[in-house]
Amino acid sequence: MDDFQAVEFRREGACANVYAARAGGRAVALKVSPVRQTPPHDALNEIEVLAAVAGDRVVAVLDAVLDQARGQVVLVMPLYEASLADAIDRGVAADDVRTITRDITGALAHVHARGVIHRDVKPGNVLLAGGRAVLADFGTAWPNLAAPDAEPADAKITDVSTSVYRAPELLFAYGAYSDRIDVWSWACVVAEMLTGRPLFGEPTTSEIGLANAIFRTLGTPDLATWPEAAAFASFAHIRFVPHAPRPLAEVLPVAADARAFVARMLVYESGRRASARELLADPYVA
Structure with missing residues (x-):
């Protein structure tokens, strides 16, 4: 210093x-x-x-x-002008939302192609300057390049990501998650840019509380809609209140192309969630 x-x-x-x-x-x-x-x-x-x-x-x-x-x-x-969190507080113009979404979707595709999972995608970790965006803060990224055996691919640390941006598989301590946890987080961030408010309510430290907020919005999943959950040790032992999914147009009252883009990422089954590479071809950002 x-x-x-x-x-x-x-x-x-x-x-x-x-x-x-x-x-x-x-x-x-x-x-x-x-x-x-x-x-x-x-x-x-x-x-x-x-x-x-x-x-x-x-x-x-x-x-x-x-x-x-x-x-x-x-x-x-x-030194960047601001973070996306600052911009959301002020309100992000529709054209800027599209540009930022294109930039960070591209950043995630680039990072994932190199075998890295960011694990903390949130507005504060997107930096802005000159109308463009970059992805920052890789302090909890996987893998540990110096000691790859310290955190095996099928037993990764699940206490990662931040509050309302956490993917549902993390809430059930599923250590074999993939880079699609970043995609889910990015869906939440894009939705927040579009509406000015967190998609699944105010920040919480409760996994069950966040899971219930997600279920009330997207519908309560079962093993037919979320086969991956069969591998979650706790999923079968918790009885969740059944909720029907809310119409996405009600949850995200925004332009149809933006809403469709977000919907491709908000899929319970991580293998069916669009990859960042696939999202780059979406009409919303292409």
Whole structure:
């Protein structure tokens, strides 16, 4: 931190603080994380993952500094104007929603093609500048590139993603989930851009509470509509109130093409959920 000028605190996260600063005559953002973290948080893995998925719609890393004396990792990145969370608070214009949706759908397709699951897609992790968007914060991304055996593909950590953006399979501790958890989260974010409010209500820390909110909106699933749930240890032991799905036009009173795009992602069975690559060909963003 001593090598940067005009350092200004911006925000505090669960496992990192973000600062604005100047370095080499340019404005930068500094993400400062402790070296030692509780999985799935891993600042050193974030550096490796960002190098592996570098691309136009993924946040760039200008430098990475390991401060052994302070036990910190400092990621140096471009300073962006705002996050999508800021933009949603102000209201996002329809044309901007389409552009941001195209950008981040492309980012997810790029990341997933490289075998990486982001695991925390939410408005605060989408950064905006000049009318374009990039995907940021890979601090909980899978896999751990330095120690791939630490989190096997069929037994991944399920305490990932944030509140109302969590995919339903995570709510039932299904460790064999795929990159489609990012797709579900992205559906929730796009819906929130379109309406200005969270799709499944206010943030909650209760898995059952969120599951019930999803079921009240999309209908209560059974093994016919959600075969994957047969592998969930707890699904068969909980009796959920049966709800019929609400008309999507009522849930998302927006343009038909935008609504159809979101609907392709809001599918209980993850194998039937559209992939990010498939979504890039959707008329809404193509």
